[in-house]
Amino acid sequence: MSTPLAERIRPLTLEDYLSQQHLIGNNGALTQQIKSGVFSSMIFWGPPGTGKTTLATIIASQSERPFYQLSAIDSGVAAIRAVIEKAKQADTLFTSKNPILFIDEIHRFSKSQQDSLLGAVEKGLVTLIGATTENPSFEVIPALLSRCQVYILKSFTRKDLGDLLIRAIEKDAILKQYNINIKEDEALIRLSGGDARKLLNMLELVVLSDVQKNTSNERTTVTVTNAMVLNKVQKNTVLYDKTGEQHYDIISAFIKSIRGSDPNAAVYWLARMIEGGEDVKFIARRLLILASEDIGNANPNALLLATSTFQAVTSIGYPEARIILSQCVIYLATSAKSNASYKAINTAQQLVKQTGDLSVPLSIRNAPTKLMKELGYGKNYEYAHDYENNFVPHEFLPEEIKGTVFYTPGDNPKENHLRNYLKKLWKDRYDY
Structure with a gap:
């Protein structure tokens, strides 16, 4: 047997697709796009085994588009250009049926490889669907990222994984040859770490390794327990699970x-x-x-x-x-610690949410035109470098929140020095 269980029961329709209801449920972010068959390039970001490849193939099938698949591990610029050339020859430009180019592990593409996609994506020669386990903000070049919608896929829930086990037992042609009773599934669920592919691989390993030659006409019975799973699987499971x-x-x-x-x-x-x-x-x-x-x-x-x-x-x-x-x-x-800057931005953001868009004081507004100057923009602004010690106690906050303290220096040598410096400058305004 060469085809793994996860591949044998890979869903072919949205109806059979488990999990990711925030994307493909009734109110999912992708639901209407998939139904209409009109969507932009996108990147699926999520842990391994969450259905990124499956969702891409279902989208292509449901929208009746040509589907090309590349893996960033073994595909270079030449392979990308070959696919783009096929898309050109298909003469599908300016239609809703342009091919889908699915790139697995797109975060492994170099900058030059990602650059080679830009023109085709921009012109609509292909609709790109990239899959990545890494944060695309760090791993996908900005020019390509700006042309794609990013959708986050979540690890399978416990219910999803339980449903997947049942489906595998009931639908897979090989597993149906045996009477499989999952008496306990906690070990399977825990060791999978929310990875559907890993869960199915473990189930297949446990079942097939337990099957004994049966000379009778009755089907072999396999009872899956936590102890059996731990004994047969955990020995080969890395103690540190990167996705669990x-x-x-x-x-x-x-x-x-x-x-x-x-x-x-x-x-x-x-x-x-x-x-x-x-x-x-x-x-x-x-x-x-x-x-x-x-x-x-x-x-x-x-x-x-x-x-x-x-x-x-x-x-x-x-x-x-x-x-x-x-x-x-x-x-x-071994360094001194302070979360004062972290607390300062949290406090400031909370106040912004509460008070909305308060007006910038006229004195510190930009005044690039004559009209703005006539309206008082920049009037009475005091340029700090014109004063002793490069400081003048001007008002920089909106009138409604003047005197509000966001940054409270921590109690450590560096910030105690900052506290004294700020108190010397601002006296009692901020109560330092």
């Missing part, structure tokens, strides 16, 4: 260890991720966020080092990137 619950638990432990100034625990969790095959760029991105959110102006160099770390691991890759990550993690864990 443990992924989120370990990254949480990692971030909290650094925030809690424990370099030993932080390096341990870093090692767990590295050994589990986590993308080093994902780790570096989280360090970038942490450097600003949890350290901030208590140590501005933290963000600089985190930025350099991201650039370095992107250039170097595994395994040497682990050394750079370790250095950065230890530096961040």
Whole structure:
């Protein structure tokens, strides 16, 4: 048997497609587009095994469009150009039946490969559907991203996975040869991590490895239990699941260890991720966020080092990137901490939502024309550099919220210095 179970029961219609109701349900973001057959290029972003390829093939089938599929792993610019040339020859330009070009793992395409898609997408020669497990904001070039709608696919829910098990047992020609009783499914569900493909692969492994030669006319009975699954599957399952619950638990432990100034625990969790095959760029991105959110102006160099770390691991890759990550993690864990900048923007955004679009004070409005100057734009603005110590106590906030404090310096040497500096400048206006 060469075709995996997941491929044998891949759904061919939307009616058979499980999960992603936020996209293809009654009020789904894609529902009307799919029904009408008119849609723009798009990118499906989600964990492995969430139906990205399946959804793309169903869209192509339902819209009756030619369907070309490439994988970023083994396709280069030449392959892309060959598909685009086929689309030109099909003479479908300016119709709703232009071909669909599906590119799996589009995040693996280089900039030049992605650039080669721009013209065809822009002119409508092809409708691009890209699939990625990585954040397209980081992995897809801006010019291509701006021409696509991004749709997020979610991991399968427990109910989805349970329904998928039932469908496999009832519909698959091979599994129907046996009496399969799923007495317990907790281990299958947990180890799948929301990945439908992994779930079906495990089910097939467990069932076929348990089948004994049966000389009678009765069908072989297989009873699936948690113990059976753990015994036959877990030995071959990586302890760190990049797409499952443990992924989120370990990254949480990692971030909290650094925030809690424990370099030993932080390096341990870093090692767990590295050994589990986590993308080093994902780790570096989280360090970038942490450097600003949890350290901030208590140590501005933290963000600089985190930025350099991201650039370095992107250039170097595994395994040497682990050394750079370790250095950065230890530096961040042993640094002074402050979330004052993080709290400041949260407070400011909340006030903006509450107060709406307050008017910019006239004195600090831009006045590029004579009319604007006559209307008082920029009038009475005090240019800080014209005053002693490059400072004058001007009013920069809207009248309705003047004097509001968003930034409260943290209690650490760097920000205590900032507090004293601000108090010297503003006296009692902001109560520093």
